[in-house]
Amino acid sequence: MALFLPDLAGRPARPRGQRRAGVKVALVCAYDWTRPGGVRAHVSHLADHLACDHEVRIFAPASARPGAGGSADDKRLVPLGRAVGVPYNRSVAPVALSPLAARRVIRALTEFSPHVVHVHEPLAPMVSMAAAALGPRPVVGTFHAWAPSQRLYRLAAPVARRVAQRLDARIAVSPSAQQFASDGLGLPVGAFRVVPNGVDxxxxxxxxxxxxxxxxxxxxxxxxxxxxxxxxxxxxxxxxxxxxxxxxxxxxxxxxxxxxxxxxxxxxxxxxxxxxxxxxxxxxxxxxxxxxxxxxxxxxxxxxxxxxxxxxxxxxxxxxxxxxxxxxxxxxxxxxxxxxxxxxxxxxxxxxxxxxxxxxxxxxxxxxxxxxxxxxGYAWPAVGRRILDVYQAVLRPPR
Known part of the structure; x- marks a missing residue:
């Protein structure tokens, strides 16, 4: 079945009078949705921006149960189990380590049947890496991290490189994140497009x-x-x-x-x-x-x-x-x-x-x-357009 590709940024691209059709976007976050953090905040704001015109679901670990109030009751959220704190980069990353979380995210993504999957920190266990490696395509991955040492990246490079190469588009949030991912994975710098985080x-x-x-x-x-x-x-x-x-x-x-x-x-x-x-x-x-x-x-x-x-x-x-x-x-x-x-x-x-x-x-x-x-220049209307351009590129059929 041919997929009708809407103009994601809202530019006129359809016959006059035709109802504007949005797309189904799956946003996958590696980190506990019920704990504050920079990546989680970015995904939440991106979901807010996209939801005006598109159908959005967020797939993430969530340690607090629905009904606990706050982000645990986010109606867009598909919770994927509890997270545990893993020391990384002089911080503690709340990620899901259970193989069940990987199975849950693949099942949930398949049931949602999105037009595009956008995975944040696609090499982080288990939710994001599973979605990037095994989830439905097309898949966009955003690389947020920078660290003084690339030791972990390089240790995991043989597997991580294959996961990164499966992505249909790769975004880095800054030139430093771009260089970090490029060096650690052994991929060209040009394989990553810089699209910054947005600010409200x-x-x-x-x-x-x-x-x-x-x-x-x-x-x-x-x-x-x-x-x-x-x-x-x-x-x-x-x-x-x-x-x-x-x-x-x-x-x-x-x-x-x-x-x-x-x-x-x-x-x-x-x-x-x-x-x-x-x-x-x-x-x-x-x-x-x-x-x-x-x-x-x-x-x-x-x-x-x-x-x-x-x-x-x-x-x-x-x-x-x-x-x-x-x-x-x-x-x-x-x-x-x-x-x-x-x-x-x-x-x-x-x-x-x-x-x-x-x-x-x-x-x-x-x-x-x-x-x-x-x-x-970093306000969400400007940054959101750039992300939608990436979605449009991966949804466009090859010539």
Whole structure:
């Protein structure tokens, strides 16, 4: 049976008066849908964008049972069993390791019968790798990861390369992720098309601040991320303590949770604890409001970041950014334009850079304006069109 190929990006490509037909898109996520994370957030936002015109299902592990509230009750979700934490890249990846999860995803994809399967982290066990290796085609794979070492990639290269070669299209979220996948798998760089992560620029630009966080006389720094070693919260705390000796009225807000919270709290002298707020995990609706309440965004991650989505969210909110000079962050931030890049792990330089920006409001405003312009190029309408172009290419019959 011939497949009618709709114009996925919404451009007119059918007789006048004909009803527009969307396609069925299966989004496969390697990571626990009920736990926050960058890849999970990207897949969720992509699903939101696609759902306006297409039928979308999300296939992912889910440790929380339906009825528990939150993401466990996402109506688009096809849950595929529990996930376990696997240490990787100075973080913990919540993936499904049971062979049953692999069987479940293949069965569920077959029942859904999608026009295109889009697998995120196609080499991650078991859900994504099974979908990439054995699922219905065409299959698009997005490679999100970057790490200082390619040891695991190279150990698995003989099998991983065959899986990657089965993909009908390969996306990398940044040039660093592209190079990492290319080197680790022994495939040409040109085998991966760079399509960045998207940002909900409108929500961050329009958010209202929390009134209790606003104080023009007491500038507020914002840190957002999982509280684990590679995110650099300890560096942020050390920098804040040094900055307080120069600017005693500065404050810090930390959004996120994880094993690094308790050690970070122990670093803080009792006398200044009232000026540091640990907000914990917050909802997607409240996150932009924390940005709207802040004056400068800091992200002193030490490694392992393939892309700077947290930087783009801050830029969309109109915040100047001070971040570590690491490959994934250099993708979106140019030193001296949207903010400043500082050496990873260097709390002294981070503190001194923040002091310089806080003393120069005009420079902060200029960086904020440039950041908004940069974030607009990563907004979902622009990024979504590029992903739909990839779908269109793999759905088009060969000539």
């Amino acid at each position: 620029a409108a929500s961050f630009a329009a958010a209202a601040p929390f009134p209790d966080l606003i104080d023009p006389e007491r500038p507020l720094l914002l840190f957002v991320g999982r509280l684990e070693p590679r995110k650099g919260l300890d560096v942020a705390i050390r920098a804040f303590l040094r900055l307080r000796s120069l600017l005693p009225r500065v404050r810090l807000c930390v959004v996120g949770d994880g094993p690094g919270r308790a050690p970070a709290e122990r670093m803080i002298p009792p006398s200044i604890r009232p000026d540091i707020r640990f907000a914990g995990p917050v909802s997607a609706e409240d996150l932009p409001r924390y940005h709207a309440s802040a004056d400068i965004f800091i992200s002193p991650a030490t490694s392992g970041e393939s892309f700077g989505i947290v930087l783009l969210e801050a830029m969309a909110a109109g915040l100047p950014v001070v971040a570590s000079d690491i490959p994934g962050y250099r993708t979106v931030l140019k030193d001296g334009e949207q903010g400043r890049l500082v050496p990873p792990g260097d709390a002294f330089t981070l503190a001194d850079t923040l002091a310089t920006l806080l003393a120069n409001p005009a420079l902060c405003r200029a960086m904020a304006a440039e950041g908004r312009r940069t974030a607009a």
